[in-house]
Amino acid sequence: MGFFDNLALGLSVAFSWSNLFWCFVGVTLGTFIGVLPGIGALAAVSLLLPVTFHLDPTSALVMLAGVYYGSAYGGSTASILLNLPGTPSSAVACLDGYPMSRQGRAGVALLMSALGSFIGGGIGILLMMLFSPLIVDIALRFGPAEYFTMMVLGLIAASTISTASPIKGIAMVVLGVLLGLVGSDIETGTPRLAFNLPELFDGISLVAIAMGLFGVSEVIASIKVIQSGQIDKKITFRSMIPTRDDVRRFWFPMLRGAGIGSFFGALPGTGGVIASFVAYAVEKKVSSEPERFGRGAIEGLVAPETANNAADQTAFIPTMTLGIPGSVVMALMIGAMMIHGIAPGPQLMTKNPDLFWGLIMSFWIGNVLLLVLNIPLIGVWVRVLLIPYHVLYPAVLMFVCIGVYSINNSSFDVFMVMLFGGVGYVMRLVDLQPAPLLLGFVLGPLMEENLRRAMLISRGEFIVFLQRPISAVFIVITFVLLAWALWNALPRRSRGAAESAR
Amino acid sequence: MYTRDYRDLIGGGLLLLFGLFVGFHALTSYDIGTLRHMGPGMFPAWLGFVLAGIGAVIMVLGLFHPGDRIEPHYRQFIAVILGVMVFAVTVGAFGMIPAVVLLTFAAVLADDKLGVVGAVILAVVLSVLALLIFRVGLRVPLQMFKWPF
Structure with a gap:
């Protein structure tokens, strides 16, 4: 199929x-949850996972x-x-x-950040369609x-690059992989680490883990800590009109932000x-008047906003x-996807082109909807x-419990959430x-399966991973990352000594 | 601040114990197989010992750098976990609405901001919300009320 056939297919699906309806529900809930301080995209997506059991796979992913x-x-x-980031x-x-x-x-800031987000998202989607x-x-x-x-490379990269402590990140990945192995072994059917609990023979439920780790524990840590906002400002359309100076300063930061965001999103x-921090740092560097930053420079708002939306879209490329x-x-x-029996991987595009292109085209629709939702309806948000959080968190818990229970009518799953x-x-x-635990959990079983197959083909020789060029490159990068992680794990004092010795 | 990082000592120690447990459990209970035909035990056994090793490293490193105090929110922890537990225990026998009500009552104990009246209002609002979202919106076949006796 040609590129334009794919587009047409995607558009017809989207x-x-x-799908239009669930896209609308998704972006509306996303905006709602993004605005609420204390609940980020991660908790939101975890909370809504059970809902997708009741939808068809394309609608579920679109939402x-x-x-x-x-x-x-x-x-x-x-x-x-409010000076309170709704999401990191x-x-x-x-x-x-x-x-x-x-x-x-505030009006100008909201308008410019919504526009920057839209254009950043758009550039990210275009890159995804092309690459x-x-x-x-x-x-x-x-x-x-x-x-x-x-x-292995993906997991090591995800657990070492942007975490405070790479060694703990790797520990969490390994723990996640082990938890992912719970349940019947794919080749022999032996129940592993299930301790004779029949409920565990199919493995630990992804929904229960995600909701427990990102929903319930987040709630425990946030009660009495998060303060709700107080605003006396009214945002009118008139206050949104940017000055000519704002418009002039808008374009280049936005394009740089989109480039930076697209790059970091795909890695x-x-x-x-990270993309938003880098974009901010770059803007400050290239600016002729860096002293304006931190005092309401429009470039310092537009570039990171564009970058993080571009990154959100290009993150879908490797996925x-x-x-x-x-x-x-x-x-x-x-x-x-796996819940719906769809195997992720390169064959997805050829086997389920409707899902693949439909999802991409739904991003366009979603971004247009977001622009409409965010500019005229800003007052609602x-x-x-x-x-206030003390009303919100019981609602979150209610949603978690019913959501998990509704999948299999199983109290056991709710107990797993508690655990x-x-x-x-x-x-x-x-x-x-x-976070790295969950990545390991999802990839663990796939890793084991591929390792066993590779070893079977190579007749038990590990050298196969170095003989195949692409695989060898992955291994080299993995070892570089590991070496860097080890270096970072060394106690500060000895590192300082090593640096002064050089 | 402490001179040692007790968070790393505890966290690393727990990982060490869990890793050793999984490693030995896999070695003794499942077929290890050969490198060519890996059995169900090999991958978990390796990873268990790798995890134990990393846990030990985290512990040792924790001895040499200062760390923050561990400050658990006991009350919030107990109230929230209790809330989820009462939901799990009651939903099968009594149906969704009673479970939501009990969950709400347990959960509000974590914070002082809502009084008894507030908690009752919240429980009613959440029950209606649950009904609207799951029964009306998503058409999930969940029983609202049950009487097991």
């Missing part, structure tokens, strides 16, 4: 009534994706108006967005050895958060073409900021990140 990129739009609203990736928007709002330019078929062509030639080493382990999630939200998307909520909170107390 414009079906049910989850909408929640994800919608929350980036909403997140900046809380940053600009919009933390940078506080730096210049909040000063703008204190100068009475995905090329990557799929290469990936279709991968054998089990390449798959195994690619997954494993990096994403919207949809290789089946390798670069971030936890992407791992949840892969989990949602401002009011959402006033919902992982407790485990997640203890992990948080001892400074262990749950």
Whole structure:
């Protein structure tokens, strides 16, 4: 099929009534949740996973994706108006967005950040449309050895690059892989680590783990900590009109932001958060008047906002073409596909072209809807900021419990949520990140399967991973990352000594 | 601040124990197989010991750098976990609405901001919300009320 046939197919899928409806639901919920401080895209997508059991796979992915990129739009609203980032990736928007709002330019800031988000998202989608078929062509030639080493690289990258402590990130990945192995072994059917609980023979439910780690433990840590906002400003259309100077300063930061965001979004382990910080730093560097930054410079708002939305879209490239999630939200998307019996990987584009292109085209629709939702309806979202957390968190728990229970009418799954909520909170107390755990959990079984196949083909020789060129490259990069992680794990004092010795 | 990072000592220790447990459990309970034909036990056994090793490294490193205090929110922890538990225990026998009500009552204990009246109002609102979202919106066949006796 040609490129334009694919587009036509994608459009026809995306414009079906049910997909339009779920796209709308997704982006609306995404904006809503993004605006609420204390609930990020990750918690939102986890919370909504059970809902997708009751939808067809394309609608489910369209909705989850909408929640994800919608929350980036909403997140900046809380940053600009309250100096409280609604989502981590919009933390940078506080730096210049909040000063703008204190100068009475909140309307302009909101408009410009929504426009930047839209254009950044658009550029990300275009890149995805152009590059995905090329990557799929290469990936279709991968054998089990390449798959195994690619997954190892993806996991190591995701757990070392953007985490505070790479060694703990790797520990969490390994723990996640082990939890992913719970249940019947694919080849022999032996139930592993199931402790004679028949409920565990099919493995631990992804939904229960995600909700426990990102829903329940998040709630425990946030009660009494998160303060709800107080706003007395009214945002009118008149206040949104930018000055000629704003418009002049808008274009280049936006394009640079989109470039930076697209690049970091597609890499494993990096994403919207890093992209927005880098974009801000770059703008400050290239600016002729860096002293304006931090005091309401429009460039300092537009560039990171564009970058994080571009990154949110290009993050789908490795996920949809290789089946390798670069971030936890992407791992949840892969989990949602697997729940519906769709195998992620390069064959997705040829086997389920309707899902692949339909999802991409739904991104366009979603981004247009977001623009409409965020500019004229900004007043509604401002009011959402006033919902106090002590009313919100019981609602979150209600949603978690019913959501999990509704999948199989199983109280056992709710108990698993409780267990992982407790485990997640203890992990948080001892400074262990749950995000890499979930990545390992999703990829673990696939890794084992490919490792076993590769070893069978190579007759038990590990050298196969180095003999195949692509796989060898993956291994080399993995070892470089590991060496860097080890270096970072060394105690500060000895590192300082080593540096002064040089 | 402590001179040692007790978070890493505890966290690393837990990972060490869990890793050793999984490693030995896999070695003794499942077929290991050969490198060519890997059995169900090989991959978990390797990873279990790798995890134990990393846990040990985290522990040792924790001895040499300072760390923050561990400050658990006991009350929030107990209230939230209790809420999820009462939901799990009651939903099968009594149906969704009673489970939501009990969940709400347990959950509000985590914070002082809502009084008894507030909790009752919230429980009613959440029950209606649950009904609208799951029964009306998503058409999930969940029983609202049940009487097991």
